Amino acid sequence: MLNALRRFASTIVGKIIGALLLVAMASFGVPAVLSTLNENTVVTVGSETITVQEFQRAYQQRLSQLAQQLGFTPSADQAMQLGVPGAVLRSLAADAAINQTAINMGLGVSQERLGKMLADDPSFASILGKFDPDTFRRVIRENGYTENEYYDLQSRAALRRQLAMGLLGGSPTSQAAIELVHRYQGDKRTVEYFTLDPAKLDPIAPPTDEELAAYLKDHQTQYRTFETRKVSLLQLTPDILAAQKTPTEDEVRAEYERTKDQLIKIETRQIQQVSLPTEAIAKWFEFQRDKGVSFADALAQSGLQAVDIGFLTKAQVTDSKLADAAFGLAKVGDFTVIPGIGSKRVVAVTLIAPGGQVSYEDAKADIAKRMALDAAKAEYADIQDQIEELRAAFKPLKEIADRYKLTPVDVDLTAAGTALSALPALTDEDKTKVAKAVFDAVQGKLSATVSLGANNNVYFELNAIELARDQTLDEVREAVTKAITDERTKAALEAEAKAIVADLDSGTSFGIVANQHDTEATTSAPIGRGGDSATVLTGDVATAIFLGGPNSHGWTVDGNGDYLLYHVKEIVPAEGDPDAQTKTLIEEATRDAIYSELQAAFQTQYPMSSPNQQALALALGLDTTQQ
Numbered sequence: 001m002l003n004a005l006r007r008f009a010s011t012i013v014g015k016i017i018g019a020l021l022l023v024a025m026a027s028f029g030v031p032a033v034l035s036t037l038n039e040n041t042v043v044t045v046g047s048e049t050i051t052v053q054e055f056q057r058a059y060q061q062r063l064s065q066l067a068q069q070l071g072f073t074p075s076a077d078q079a080m081q082l083g084v085p086g087a088v089l090r091s092l093a094a095d096a097a098i099n100q101t102a103i104n105m106g107l108g109v110s111q112e113r114l115g116k117m118l119a120d121d122p123s124f125a126s127i128l129g130k131f132d133p134d135t136f137r138r139v140i141r142e143n144g145y146t147e148n149e150y151y152d153l154q155s156r157a158a159l160r161r162q163l164a165m166g167l168l169g170g171s172p173t174s175q176a177a178i179e180l181v182h183r184y185q186g187d188k189r190t191v192e193y194f195t196l197d198p199a200k201l202d203p204i205a206p207p208t209d210e211e212l213a214a215y216l217k218d219h220q221t222q223y224r225t226f227e228t229r230k231v232s233l234l235q236l237t238p239d240i241l242a243a244q245k246t247p248t249e250d251e252v253r254a255e256y257e258r259t260k261d262q263l264i265k266i267e268t269r270q271i272q273q274v275s276l277p278t279e280a281i282a283k284w285f286e287f288q289r290d291k292g293v294s295f296a297d298a299l300a301q302s303g304l305q306a307v308d309i310g311f312l313t314k315a316q317v318t319d320s321k322l323a324d325a326a327f328g329l330a331k332v333g334d335f336t337v338i339p340g341i342g343s344k345r346v347v348a349v350t351l352i353a354p355g356g357q358v359s360y361e362d363a364k365a366d367i368a369k370r371m372a373l374d375a376a377k378a379e380y381a382d383i384q385d386q387i388e389e390l391r392a393a394f395k396p397l398k399e400i401a402d403r404y405k406l407t408p409v410d411v412d413l414t415a416a417g418t419a420l421s422a423l424p425a426l427t428d429e430d431k432t433k434v435a436k437a438v439f440d441a442v443q444g445k446l447s448a449t450v451s452l453g454a455n456n457n458v459y460f461e462l463n464a465i466e467l468a469r470d471q472t473l474d475e476v477r478e479a480v481t482k483a484i485t486d487e488r489t490k491a492a493l494e495a496e497a498k499a500i501v502a503d504l505d506s507g508t509s510f511g512i513v514a515n516q517h518d519t520e521a522t523t524s525a526p527i528g529r530g531g532d533s534a535t536v537l538t539g540d541v542a543t544a545i546f547l548g549g550p551n552s553h554g555w556t557v558d559g560n561g562d563y564l565l566y567h568v569k570e571i572v573p574a575e576g577d578p579d580a581q582t583k584t585l586i587e588e589a590t591r592d593a594i595y596s597e598l599q600a601a602f603q604t605q606y607p608m609s610s611p612n613q614q615a616l617a618l619a620l621g622l623d624t625t626q627q
Contacts, residue, residue, distance in 0.1 A: 040052050040053075040615065041612055041615060042054075042055045042089070042611055042612055042615045042616050042619060043089060043092075043093065043608050043609050043610075043611050043612065044608075044609045045093045045096035045097055045100070045603075045606050045607070045608050045609070046096070046097065046100045046605075046606035046607075047100065048096040048099060048100055048606075050089070050092050050093070050096060052615050052618055052619045053144075054092065055088065055089070055092065055616070055619045056619050057143075057144060057145075058088045058091065058092055059084065059085065059088050059619065059620070062084055062087070062088055063079060063084065066079075066082070066084070076620060076621065085616070085620060089608070089611065090608075093603060093608040094603055095156070096606070096608075097603045097605065097606040099156050100606050101605070101606070117154065118131070118136065118154065119131040123139055124136040124139060130341060177586050178578045178582060178583055178586050179578065181578070181582050181585065181586060182574050182577075182578035182582050183573065183574050184529075185528075185529075185574065185582065186528070186573075186574025186575065187528070187571060187572065187573055187574050188526035188527060188528050188571075188572040188574075189526065189527060189545055189546065189568050189570070189571055189572065190523065190524060190525070190526050190527075190568075190569045190570040190572065191523075191524050191527070191537075191545055191566045191567060191568050191569060192510055192511075192521040192522065192523045192524070192566070192567050192569055193521060193522055193524065193536075193537075193564055193565060193566040193567070194514045194517070194519045194520070194521050194522065194564070194565055195519075195536075195558065195560075195562040195563060195564050195565075196493050196496055196497065196517070196562065196563040196564075196565070197517075197518075197519070198489055198492075198493060200517065200518060201489070201492050201493065201496065202492070204485055204488045204489055204492065205488075206481070206485070207480075207481060207484045207485070209473075211484065212473060212477065212480050212481065212484070213473055215480055215483070215484055216473055216476065216480055219480075219483075220470055223470070223471045223476045223479070223480070224468055224469065224470055224471060225466070225468055225469055225471060226414040226415065226416075226468055227414065227415065227439075227465070227466065227467055227468040228412050228413065228414055228465075228466040229412075229413045229414075229438055229439065229462060229464070229465050229466075230410070230411075230412055230413075230462075230463040230464040230465075230466075231410070231411060231413050231438050231460050231461065231462055231463060232397050232398065232408045232409070232410050232460060232461045232463060233408060233409045233410075233411065233420075233422075233423060233434075233458060233459070233460045234397055234400070234401050234406060234408045234409075234458070234459045234460070235423050235425060235426075235456075235457070235458045235459075236380075236383070236384060236387065236406070236456075236457045236458075236459070237425060237455060237456045237457075238373055238376040238377045238380050238455050239373065239376070239425070240406065240425070241376035241379070241380060241383070241404075242369070242372040242373040242375070242376040243372075244405050245371075245372040245375050245376060246368070246372065247367075247368050247371045247372060251371065252364050252367050252368050252371065253360065253364075255367050255371060256360050256363055256364065256367055259367075260357065260358070260360075260363075263357065263358040263363055264355065264356065264357060264358065265353070265354070265355045265356060265357075265358055266313045266315075266355045267313065267314070267327070267352065267353065267354055267355035267356075268311055268312060268313050268352075268353040268355075269311070269312065269313075269314075269326055269327060269349050269351065269352050269353070270308075270310070270311045270349065270350045270351035270352075271308075271309040271310065271311075271312060271317070271322070271326045271347065271348070271349060271350075272295075272306040272307065272308055272309060272347075272348045272349075272350055273306065273307050273309055273322070273345055273346065273347055273348075274299065274302075274304050274305070274306045274307070274345060274346040274348075275304075275307075275340060275343060275345050276304075276337070276340075276343055276344045276345055276346060277343060278343075279344070281302065281304075282337050282343075282344040284302070285298060285302070285335070285337050285346050286337050288301075289334075289335055289336065289337070294333040295333050295334065295335040295346075295348035295349075295350070296333065296350075298335070299346075299348075306346075306348070309322070309326075311351065311353075314326075314327045321338055321339070322338070322347055325338045325347040326347050326348075326349055329347075329348075329349045331349075331352070332349055332350060332351060332352055333348075333349075333350070334348070334349060335347060335348035335349075336348075377455070380455055383404060384457065387400055387404070387459065388449065390403075391446065391449075391459060392446070394446065396461070397459060397460070397461045400459075409422045409423060410463075413435060413438055414435075415435060415439055416435070417431040417432060417434065417435030418431075420434055420435065423458070425456075426452075426458075430452050430458075433450060433452065434450050434452075434458050434460075437450045437458075437460070438460060438462065441460075441462045442462075443462045443463075443464070443465055447459075447460055447461065447462060493563045494563070496563070497555035497563045497565060498555070500513055500517075500555070500565050501553065501554060501555055501565070504553045504567070510553065510565075510567040513565070514565075521567075523569065524537060526570075526572045527542055527545075528542065529542050529543065529546055530542060534559070535558070535559035535560050536558045536559055536560065536562075536564070537558070537559075538558065538559040540556070540557075540559075541556050541557075541558050541559070541564060541566075544556040544566075545566055545568060548568060549568075549571075550568060550571050551567075551568060552567075552568045553565070553566060553567040553568065554566060
């Protein structure tokens with residue numbers, strides 16, 4: 001074969017083709033040709049590549065996690081500032097290094113084992129709790145995977161778990177750590193406490209005018225009005241127009257007669273199911289059914305739990321055997337026994353909404369509403385055009401509203417848009433859009449129509465503008481007086497609490513200190529670190545209490561905002577032995593720490609290459625066009 005190629009290359013034709021290939025390579029460039037082979041790889045880790053698609057999936061998952069934590073989805077710039085792309089790359093590289101280590105150690109996952117793992121995943125279960133192939137395909141498709149990609153992803157994840165459990169499954173667990181966590185979680189404390197009464201403090205002197213003026217000057221930013229725009233609003237939707245229309249009884253009845261063949265209710269049933277663990281229990285249920293015992297009574301006697309399948313039509317029940325059984329029962333309370341997966345099951349009906357023809361009395365309200373809405377939709381476009389023409393002619397909004405029997409709304413609107421709740425048909429997003437339009441408008445000029453949808457418009461007139469300004473002392477005297485008094489009261493209470501703690505430090509008993517403040521100490525039930533369910537000994541109060549040791553004391557602010565003095569009377573050690581959850585917690589924490597060290601070691605053996613910046617930019621959706 002090679003000799004034939006050499007002979008061909010020595011011919012005139014071969015030399016011409018070779019010359020053309022050299023010209024092509026020179027024109028397009030060798031690096032450019034080779035780079036296209038690598039354009040889908042973000043980084044390599046040893047012999048494993050991390051593709052643009054793999055990075056994008058992990059990146060989007062991390063953004064979703066951050067959105068749950070932050071309450072909003074970070075923008076691309078915010079994600080860069082938070083270091084998300086780098087963190088995702090390092091995580092993928094660590095997994096890739098462990099994958100190669102596992103493969104080199106000869107580890108593997110059989111198809112049977114992988115199939116069982118997927119079958120046991122609740123994400124792919126049907127309403128009956130069993131693996132459903134259609135659900136599996138739908139879920140992985142919604143997450144952007146093909147079946148082969150998902151199998152490969154799970155195979156590699158299983159390899160890493162196998163390696164981790166093989167190396168770390170028998171890691172020794174510190175008994176001291178288990179005991180410490182058990183004590184931390186389970187120890188309780190009994191405290192005696194009382195709260196300071198502000199009314200028993202020396203009277204707080206009212207602030208003078210000079211003090212009020214000085215306070216207002218220092219805190220003027222807290223005492224400003226918001227810019228307010230006085231505006232008249234008119235919303236136009238088919239629903240608003242329909243509210244003016246009332247079809248006659250004869251019109252509604254005629255519409256019913258015309259459409260009654262379509263007004264059919266489908267029978268709906270509340271279905272419950274009980275899995276039967278043994279054949280003997282199945283026979284017992286059959287015996288109860290034959291005796292005429294109701295499902296509720298038979299279930300109560302059995303001690304089993306029923307699973308509520310739902311209030312469904314027959315077509316909505318995906319299990320045909322279950323559907324036939326449930327809709328074959330004669331009345332509410334009946335049940336039957338049918339085969340299941342691995343065992344038999346009871347199927348029962350607890351509620352039936354019959355199907356059939358809808359009566360005129362039941363249908364007339366909906367028909368009248370639908371007729372009014374249809375009429376409103378038919379004339380909506382014409383009315384909208386007429387309103388636009390009248391507004392262009394500078395007709396007052398109230399005059400326009402009167403012509404179409406509509407009601408305008410007058411509000412004093414700030415940029416926050418809260419006053420727009422006067423238009424009940426607006427969503428929060430709509431309110432933001434309308435408020436922005438109002439604050440972009442110029443008084444005296446025709447304001448633009450705010451379109452909120454194909455058949456949803458808001459018209460407005462800007463009547464007056466009150467600019468934001470500093471409030472005067474006369475306007476906020478009461479609020480400023482309260483603010484100063486609250487600050488002084490808080491300072492006095494804190495000073496009193498510190499003085500009490502100083503008395504306790506000097507050896508005065510807690511009971512005597514309480515009596516000196518005309519109160520009695522209350523002794524609590526033993527509380528844990530979460531406090532109790534009341535508003536006094538909250539979790540924050542318990543945190544302060546647990547900072548000290550036996551016989552400690554101090555002060556804090558309770559859930560009611562009162563200053564609370566406390567004294568630890570007794571420490572109640574955690575009862576019993578550490579539970580399995582505590583042991584598991586320590587074991588997992590130990591394994592995680594060792595696993596992190598192993599990851600670092602494996603990454604030394606299989607280092608990550610420098611990122612392909614072009615592929616990374618593509619994965620992040622950044623513009624790489626050269627200017």
